[in-house]
Amino acid sequence: MSDEKDFLKTYRQDDYPRPSVTADIVAFTIREEENDNYRQNSGTKLALLLIRRGGHPFKDCWALPGGFLNPDETIEQCALREAEEETAVKPVSLLSVGLFSEPDRDPRGWIISNAFVSVISEEQAQQSGDDASDAQWFDVDFVQDAGGDYILTLCYRDVTLRAVLEEEGSGFGKTSFRIKESGGLAFDHARIIATALSMLRSGAREFEHIFDFLPETFTLTQLQKVQETIMNISVLPANFRRKIAAYVEETDAFTQGAGHRPAKLYRRKTVKG
Amino acid sequence: MSDEKDFLKTYRQDDYPRPSVTADIVAFTIREEENDNYRQNSGTKLALLLIRRGGHPFKDCWALPGGFLNPDETIEQCALREAEEETAVKPVSLLSVGLFSEPDRDPRGWIISNAFVSVISEEQAQQSGDDASDAQWFDVDFVQDAGGDYILTLCYRDVTLRAVLEEEGSGFGKTSFRIKESGGLAFDHARIIATALSMLRSGAREFEHIFDFLPETFTLTQLQKVQETIMNISVLPANFRRKIAAYVEETDAFTQGAGHRPAKLYRRKTVKG
DNA sequence: CAAATAGTGTCTCTAAGACAATATCAC
DNA sequence: GTGATATTGTCTTAGAGACACTATTTG
Numbered sequence: 001m002s003d004e005k006d007f008l009k010t011y012r013q014d015d016y017p018r019p020s021v022t023a024d025i026v027a028f029t030i031r032e033e034e035n036d037n038y039r040q041n042s043g044t045k046l047a048l049l050l051i052r053r054g055g056h057p058f059k060d061c062w063a064l065p066g067g068f069l070n071p072d073e074t075i076e077q078c079a080l081r082e083a084e085e086e087t088a089v090k091p092v093s094l095l096s097v098g099l100f101s102e103p104d105r106d107p108r109g110w111i112i113s114n115a116f117v118s119v120i121s122e123e124q125a126q127q128s129g130d131d132a133s134d135a136q137w138f139d140v141d142f143v144q145d146a147g148g149d150y151i152l153t154l155c156y157r158d159v160t161l162r163a164v165l166e167e168e169g170s171g172f173g174k175t176s177f178r179i180k181e182s183g184g185l186a187f188d189h190a191r192i193i194a195t196a197l198s199m200l201r202s203g204a205r206e207f208e209h210i211f212d213f214l215p216e217t218f219t220l221t222q223l224q225k226v227q228e229t230i231m232n233i234s235v236l237p238a239n240f241r242r243k244i245a246a247y248v249e250e251t252d253a254f255t256q257g258a259g260h261r262p263a264k265l266y267r268r269k270t271v272k273g
Numbered sequence: 274m275s276d277e278k279d280f281l282k283t284y285r286q287d288d289y290p291r292p293s294v295t296a297d298i299v300a301f302t303i304r305e306e307e308n309d310n311y312r313q314n315s316g317t318k319l320a321l322l323l324i325r326r327g328g329h330p331f332k333d334c335w336a337l338p339g340g341f342l343n344p345d346e347t348i349e350q351c352a353l354r355e356a357e358e359e360t361a362v363k364p365v366s367l368l369s370v371g372l373f374s375e376p377d378r379d380p381r382g383w384i385i386s387n388a389f390v391s392v393i394s395e396e397q398a399q400q401s402g403d404d405a406s407d408a409q410w411f412d413v414d415f416v417q418d419a420g421g422d423y424i425l426t427l428c429y430r431d432v433t434l435r436a437v438l439e440e441e442g443s444g445f446g447k448t449s450f451r452i453k454e455s456g457g458l459a460f461d462h463a464r465i466i467a468t469a470l471s472m473l474r475s476g477a478r479e480f481e482h483i484f485d486f487l488p489e490t491f492t493l494t495q496l497q498k499v500q501e502t503i504m505n506i507s508v509l510p511a512n513f514r515r516k517i518a519a520y521v522e523e524t525d526a527f528t529q530g531a532g533h534r535p536a537k538l539y540r541r542k543t544v545k546g
Numbered sequence: 547c548a549a550a551t552a553g554t555g556t557c558t559c560t561a562a563g564a565c566a567a568t569a570t571c572a573c
Numbered sequence: 574g575t576g577a578t579a580t581t582g583t584c585t586t587a588g589a590g591a592c593a594c595t596a597t598t599t600g
Contacts (some may be wrong), residue, residue: 016341018291021385039572039577068289071383075374095444098369099387101348110344112294114372171368172476173446203445221579238581239563260577261570312550312599494552511554512590533550534597 019101019110023079024066024189025049026097026196027087027118029125029137030213030226039259041221044229047125047137048154048193049087050185054134057107058186062154062161064193065135066113079116086135088127091118092212097196098174105188115192117200119212142197143232150177152194154185163190173202204230207247211268217251219263220244292374292383296352297339297462298322299370299469300360300391302398302410303486303499312532314494317502320398320410321427321466322360323458327407330380331459335427335434337466338408339386352389359408361400364391365485370469371447378461388465390473392485415470416505423450425467427458436463446475477503480520484541490524492536493517 027049032042050062065086069078076094083091097115105111125137138154138161145151154161163183168176175198182190203209210226211218224240227233249269254262300322305315323335338359342351349367356364370388378384398410411427411434418424427434436456441449448471455463476482483499484491497513522542527535 016293017344018293019342019344020289020291021294037577041578069292069374069385071290071292072376074376075372075385093444096371099348099372101342103345103347112342112348171366171481172472199445208444219579236564237579238565241580243562257572258578259572261572261579263579310550314551492552509591510552511592514553516589530599531551532599534552534599536552 017110019112021069021075022066022111022113023069023075023082024064024100024113024115024192025079025083025086025091025118026064026115026193027083027091027120028140028200028213029120030122030229031125031137031139032122041258044225046140046229048140049120049135050138050154050156051086052134052136053186061184061186062138062159063186064115064189075114076116079114079118083116083118087118087120087125089120089124091120092124093117093119093209095199095209097192097199100188100192102188113192115196117196117209119209121213121215123215140197142194149180150194152183152190152197154183154193161185163194165190165194170198174199201231207244217253217265217267219255220248220266221263223248223266290383292385294342294348295339295384295386296342296348296355297337297373297386297388297465298352298356298359298364298391299337299388299466300356300364300393301413301473301486302393303395303502304398304410304412305395314531317498319413319502321413322393322408323411323427323429324359325407325409326459334457334459335411335432336459337388337462348387349389352387352391356389356391360391360393360398362393362397364393366390366392366482368472368482370465370472373461373465375461386465388469390469390482392482394486394488396488413470415467422453423467425456425463425470427456427466434458436467438463438467443471447472474504480517490526490538490540492528493521493539494536496521496539 029047030044031047032044035042049065051065053059053061053063065082067078067082069075073081079094083094095117097117099112099114101112103110136156138156141153143151150165150167152163152165161183163179163185164181165177166180168178170176174195177191177194179188179191200209204227210223210230213226214222220241223244224235224237228235247269248266251265251267253265255265256262302320303317304320305317308315322338324338326332326334326336338355340351340355342348352367353364356367368390370390372385372387374385376383409429411429414426416424423438423440425436425438434456436452436458437454438450439453441451443449447468450464450467452461452464473482477500483496483503486499487495493514496517497508497510501507520542521539524538524540526538528538529535
């Protein structure tokens with residue numbers, strides 16, 4: 001086997017051109033809307049974390065958090081590290097969206113990026129994105145217009161980013177998009193966000209990831225609103241409860257202090273039957 | 274904007290360590306088994322293309338085809354190029370499995386790889402993997418044993434590779450695995466193949482990718498066998514026909530010369546209702 | 547006719563969607 | 574009681590699975 005040792009000693013990795021590799025984080029959370037009637041439950045919105053770029057390129061544009069892959073970590077560990085750095089919280093889940101590798105996607109040079117969907121629970125999300133910071137949660141709206149194009153609208157205070165995308169292909173529950181207008185988002189991030197949303201939605205249909213948006217215990221109405229918010233649909237409570245029953249188990253606790261009938265708290269059932 | 278130009282001029286990509294990036298191809302096809310009764314239809318088997326490594330590392334081991342990403346192409350283009358080089362045919366479909374990035378996955382150094390599932394139709398597959406070549410189609414068997422481990426068995430002539438894997442997690446229709454025994458496969462390719470199989474199976478349930486294994490026109494029995502072979506299940510013809518009806522359309526042609534009733538040939542319906 | 551596959555009809559059971567009805571809290 | 578949400582019951586319909594039956598070819 002000294003053959004192999006010899007080979008490895010003389011092998012020069014620098015013979016091949018190499019790109020820089022980054023992990024970008026598409027961090028989602030669910031937020032409650034403001035509400036003047038304290039007895040009425042609030043609506044919920046899907047929100048996405050963006051960071052205002054302080055330096056070139058795309059200075060002052062909004063971009064996904066992310067960072068470079070180190071030689072001693074996997075891309076998943078890199079994503080986790082970056083997610084924790086940027087949001088100051090440990091994401092509940094981290095799921096790969098795919099590798100984005102257009103040679104000219106980054107004006108700094110050959111930089112390819114693997115994107116990850118990260119789900120942050122509402123309680124944790126409040127710790128990040130304060131007013132002073134350049135990291136902010138944007139309300140998300142993603143719909144198909146009459147012409148078949150997809151419109152991604154991201155909104156924070158008086159800032160509105162509106163990107164237009166075209167479906168490019170789909171498979172394995174993932175839809176790919178081509179950017180028609182990036183709407184002020186940096187790099188190809190509009191495309192990454194759209195793809196991430198398509199995967200989040202397709203997973204939510206079978207109750208994947210929806211638990212990650214909520215704390216340990218939750219009411220079934222909360223859980224239903226998470227699914228409805230992500231998928232932009234509405235379902236009847238009776239039917240949702242039947243379908244979700246196999247995935248949750250009761251606790252002894254109830255909600256308190258709402259101006260109406262208390263709801264039983266549930267917990268995710270670990271083994272699904 | 275000369276600000277930005279200045280920045281880009283002084284930006285040095287070499288400040289960050291960079292990995293080599295490759296695309297690996299998990300190329301599947303469907304093959305007919307030999308059969309002595311010419312009137313009886315043959316069974317079908319799922320097969321996977323492997324290449325015997327001529328050089329170090331993992332000399333003489335079997336590995337997935339693949340190659341390095343060039344600076345002027347996307348990872349998808351790289352995968353397509355490599356797939357065409359290795360199989361001598363244009364794959365019908367090419368779907369990303371994910372990025373495999375364990376720092377020590379390749380003894381040559383820091384080399385990460387994005388894997389792709391590539392589906393080759395039977396007619397095209399016959400052009401590659403001849404006896405003289407180091408590229409060969411292996412019969413695939415992938416089952417869960419009593420202990421919950423997954424056994425991947427790859428078989429070509431007298432060569433049998435048997436890998437043992439453990440489920441590591443799942444999401445977005447993709448299951449991840451950890452290698453317990455690599456069974457003679459090079460690098461972490463056992464893990465890549467297992468993940469690719471899990472995605473292929475989960476997609477085949479809703480008739481994704483099953484058309485890619487067949488020529489332009491096909492009988493419904495052929496199509497059914499493709500799904501059964503991929504998913505390792507069996508379904509009743511009547512039920513399969515009902516479900517697939519929305520995805521196919523009739524042609525005027527029939528099969529000929531079989532020792533039994535001819536079957537109508539169908540074609541994939543482009544727009545699904 | 548026999549062997550073999552192609553293709554259809556229909557019964558049952560389950561699950562999804564719609565909708566109505568009842569329960570329970572804060573005020 | 575009123576307003577609001579929580580929770581359950583059940584009717585209807587669509588689809589999956591099982592099974593029996595008919596049709597068509599070659600030898």
